[in-house]
Amino acid sequence: MLSITCAGFGGQGVLTAGLLLAHVSMVSGKEITWVPSYGSEMRGGTASCRLRIGDEAILNPFFSSMDTLIAMNQESLDSFQDAIAPGGVLISNSSMVKDAEFRDDIRVIEVAATEIAGDLKNPRGANIVMLGAAVAATGLVDAEEFADGIDAYFAKKGRSNPLNRECFMRGVQAAAEA
Amino acid sequence: MPRRLMKGNDALSEAAVRAGCRFFGGYPITPQSEILEYLSWRLPEAGGTFIQAESELSGINMVYGAAAAGFRAMTSSSGPGYSLLQEGISYIASAELPAVFIDVQRYGSGLGDIFQAQSDYWQATRGGGHGDYRTLVYAPASVQEGVDLIQVAFDKADQYRNPCQILSDASIAQMMEPVTLPEMHEHDPNADWAVRGKRGGDFKRVTSTMYYIEDFDAYIKNKYDVMAEQEQRWESVLVEDADLVLVAYGISSRICKEAVEIARAQGIRLGLLRPITLWPFPVKGFAEVNPDVKAYLSVELTSLPKMEDDVKLACEMKAPVEKFLGGANIPESTAIVERAVSILKEQR
Numbered sequence: 337m338l339s340i341t342c343a344g345f346g347g348q349g350v351l352t353a354g355l356l357l358a359h360v361s362m363v364s365g366k367e368i369t370w371v372p373s374y375g376s377e378m379r380g381g382t383a384s385c386r387l388r389i390g391d392e393a394i395l396n397p398f399f400s401s402m403d404t405l406i407a408m409n410q411e412s413l414d415s416f417q418d419a420i421a422p423g424g425v426l427i428s429n430s431s432m433v434k435d436a437e438f439r440d441d442i443r444v445i446e447v448a449a450t451e452i453a454g455d456l457k458n459p460r461g462a463n464i465v466m467l468g469a470a471v472a473a474t475g476l477v478d479a480e481e482f483a484d485g486i487d488a489y490f491a492k493k494g495r496s497n498p499l500n501r502e503c504f505m506r507g508v509q510a511a512a513e514a
Numbered sequence: 515m516p517r518r519l520m521k522g523n524d525a526l527s528e529a530a531v532r533a534g535c536r537f538f539g540g541y542p543i544t545p546q547s548e549i550l551e552y553l554s555w556r557l558p559e560a561g562g563t564f565i566q567a568e569s570e571l572s573g574i575n576m577v578y579g580a581a582a583a584g585f586r587a588m589t590s591s592s593g594p595g596y597s598l599l600q601e602g603i604s605y606i607a608s609a610e611l612p613a614v615f616i617d618v619q620r621y622g623s624g625l626g627d628i629f630q631a632q633s634d635y636w637q638a639t640r641g642g643g644h645g646d647y648r649t650l651v652y653a654p655a656s657v658q659e660g661v662d663l664i665q666v667a668f669d670k671a672d673q674y675r676n677p678c679q680i681l682s683d684a685s686i687a688q689m690m691e692p693v694t695l696p697e698m699h700e701h702d703p704n705a706d707w708a709v710r711g712k713r714g715g716d717f718k719r720v721t722s723t724m725y726y727i728e729d730f731d732a733y734i735k736n737k738y739d740v741m742a743e744q745e746q747r748w749e750s751v752l753v754e755d756a757d758l759v760l761v762a763y764g765i766s767s768r769i770c771k772e773a774v775e776i777a778r779a780q781g782i783r784l785g786l787l788r789p790i791t792l793w794p795f796p797v798k799g800f801a802e803v804n805p806d807v808k809a810y811l812s813v814e815l816t817s818l819p820k821m822e823d824d825v826k827l828a829c830e831m832k833a834p835v836e837k838f839l840g841g842a843n844i845p846e847s848t849a850i851v852e853r854a855v856s857i858l859k860e861q862r
Contacts, residue, residue, distance in 0.1 A: 355690070359519050362692045368519070370690040396772040397689055397765075398844050 337390030338474060339399045341416055343373075344408025344429075346383040349463030353406065354385035356467060357476075360485030361389045364477050369397035382411045389476065404474055406466050407433065408449070427469045427511075429462065445469050445514040452506050461503035468507020469514075479508045517692040522657045522682060523548035525693050526616060527556060529661040530588055533668040534701030535614070536562035537587040539576030541569055543595040544628040545684035546618035550590075560698075570595045574602030574615075581611040582720045584708025586668055586701045590616035592684075593626050596634060597642070603677055604643025608722040612671035612678075614664065615649075619683040621842060630684035631841055632764060635820035638681050639793040648738045650678040650745055651792040653763040657691040663790070665696060674741055675707070681792060683815070685765045685844075741794060748796035749788040752778065753803045756785030758854045761825045762813040763789045766840065770813050772847040777854065784854055795824040807833050808861040811854055815840040834861070 340357065344350040351372055358370040366389050373384040386402075388394045404425045407413040409432045420426055422441045431450030438444045449465035464486065471482050483501045490496055520528070527549050530538075538553045550566060557564040563580075567573035573589045580587035591599055596617045606613050617638060621631035634642075638651045650670050654660035660682060667678040706715040717726070724730045749767075751774055753759050762770040767788040777784035787803065789796050810829055812822040819837045826835045836857050838850055 355519075358690060362517060362519050368690075368692060370519075371685065372688055394691075395775065396769045396847055397685070398769065400846060 337388055337392070337394070338404060338476060339402040340387045340389065340404040340406070340470070340474075341384055341402045341419070342387070342406040343382055343384035343412030343416055344463075345411075346381065348383075348408045349460060350383050350406070350408055351385050353463035353467050354387055356464070356486055356489060357387055357389070357470070359489055360477060360482050363485055363488075364481065366390065367392060367394050369394045371397050382409075382415060384412065384416075404470060406470050408463065408466065409433065410436065425470070425473045427466050427473065429466060431462070443473065445473055445511050447507060447510040447514075449507065452510075453503055456499055456502050456506070458497070458499035458503055461500055464500050464503040465507040465510070468504040468509075469511040470507075472508040472511035479505070515694050517694055519690050520657060520693050521548060521690050522660055522687040523618070524552050525657045525695075526660045526664055526680065526682070526687075527552035528695060529664045530614070530668070531556055531560050531562070532696050532698050533586065533665045534699045535586045535588050535668065536560065536701070537577065537580035537585050538562075538589060539565040539567045539580070539587075540573040540589040540591060541567055541595060543592050545620055545687050546590050546592045546616065548687070549616065549618075570598035571602065574599045574606075577613050578602060578606050578609070578611065581606060581613040582609065582709050584703035584705045584710060586612070586614075588614040588616070590618065592618045593620045593622075594624070596637065600637070600642035601644075603649065604641070604645055604647060606677050607643075607647035607649065608645065608724065609720055610675040610723045612668070612675050614667045614671055614678050614680065616680045616682060618687045619681065621684075628684060629842070630765060630815060630844075632683060632766060632815040633817070633820070633841070634681065635792065635814070635816065638679055639795070639824075646734055647676075648741065648793055649676065650674070650741060650794075651681050652678065652747075653681045653790060653792050654686060655764050655767045655788065657686065657689065658693045659790075660686065661693050661695060665699075668701075670745065674737065676737075676741070681764065683765055743794075745791055746794050746796040746798050747790035748799035749790060750799055750802050751786040751788070752783075753785035753787055755783055756804050757783040757808050758811060758858055759785045759787055759803055759807055760811050760813055760850065760854070761787050761789070761821070763792060763821070766813045766815050766845075769845060769847050770850060773850040773854070776847055777851045780851075782851065782855060782858075784851070789821075792821070795828055797828045800828045803829075809833050809857050810835045811838055811850070811857060812836070813838045813840075813845070813850060815844070817841040
């Protein structure tokens with residue numbers, strides 16, 4: 337079972353990134369819990385969601401120690417880096433996290449997600465770049481299969497956008513190069 | 515049927531429609547507003563009626579009317595809004611009409627806050643309204659169980675002509691899990707007792723049945739005795755050989771299940787008794803527990819203990835009953851295990 341936290345500013349698509357992770361995992365037969373953060377964080381501050389993904393029924397949807405953190409901004413890194421389990425994975429958005437001190441007992445993958453998404457003319461796809469890096473780094477689901485899942489998810493909502501797949505694959509590539 | 519990823523509130527709403535619910539009157543309040551948002555489009559699509567009332571008081575009384583007309587009707591609320599429903603629930607119980615109420619529990623008294631809690635236990639199980647009535651109270655521990663139990667709630671409401679409640683909380687309401695939804699069910703509103711214009715059928719009752727029933731004391735006592743005897747539901751996990759049994763419902767039961775798993779891996783004999791009905795409290799489940807159990811630990815997300823009383827009554831204090839409370843802080847499963855270990859040490 338993997339415990340994953342996805343965090344950033346409200347508006348950076350962290351809840352959507354978590355939803356995509358949950359949805360595609362479900363389609364590939366996994367059990368999932370997805371819990372959004374709550375309270376004053378909803379109003380402009382840090383937004384986050386916590387996921388547990390596994391092959392067996394998920395008992396407790398809450399956790400204080402996570403395997404993977406997707407940090408879209410500096411505040412998220414500051415809030416959650418200490419909670420990553422030793423040997424865990426940190427995907428850090430280097431477009432917004434500058435000069436950070438990273439722990440040396442975790443695997444850090446820096447991805448310039450906001451810039452990559454901007455370059456691809458899909459500025460709202462930074463969350464999907466980060467997702468690509470997370471999926472590649474955790475090996476949760478095959479990357480191509482996951483990209484198909486993203487396409488299917490947005491197609492069903494009538495919001496197909498081939499740039500999302502490009503964003504995702506750039507994230508996968510970034511993780512491979514890290 | 516393929517699984518769908520759904521939020522607890524949305525799944526409850528869809529399952530209510532599929533259980534034949536065709537009327538909702540209520541007022542928004544976090545963390546249950548998604549129920550209104552969902553039903554505002556879904557009920558009209560299914561041929562039903564959704565009304566955003568001017569208050570919870572009018573919402574519950576609209577449900578009263580719809581139920582009297584034989585329709586499957588429901589409302590939902592949270593926190594202070596749930597308090598406002600209580601008078602109406604008492605009236606609907608006294609008229610012996612079927613209806614379903616959802617309380618998505620939030621934290622604190624007064625305005626409180628919008629995060630999860632399990633503090634409405636007494637209000638739900640002791641009849642938050644006045645007088646002599648009970649409601650069947652179902653406590654789902656997952657999004658899927660909410661879907662399953664709301665069907666049961668509507669069926670039992672009909673069977674006993676009595677209101678039933680779903681006691682959810684902000685965490686199960688807001689979280690997403692994969693669910694399998696049931697088929698659509700149509701409910702025939704033309705019951706003999708239902709007010710259906712000038713059509714025939716039984717004498718119609720839209721007010722307290724006590725005015726029409728001889729020896730009402732015996733009648734109403736018997737009604738609730740039968741429910742208490744026949745409607746207990748629970749899940750037990752490794753209680754037969756447990757040295758300490760955790761008792762927890764809803765979201766806390768999931769933390770406790772993880773605690774049982776952690777403890778058992780360390781050779782600590784922890785078990786879990788999870789009430790699925792809170793009224794009637796599943797006293798029968800305690801018969802499955804190891805007769806030499808050393809203690810019970812009641813785990814509730816509430817600042818002041820509530821269910822603990824029912825645990826004491828159910829086990830007849832044959833073993834000590836301790837409490838582990840939460841509330842603003844969600845307890846760690848490891849902390850529950852530590853507490854259990856320290857209780858067991860004291861009992862030696």
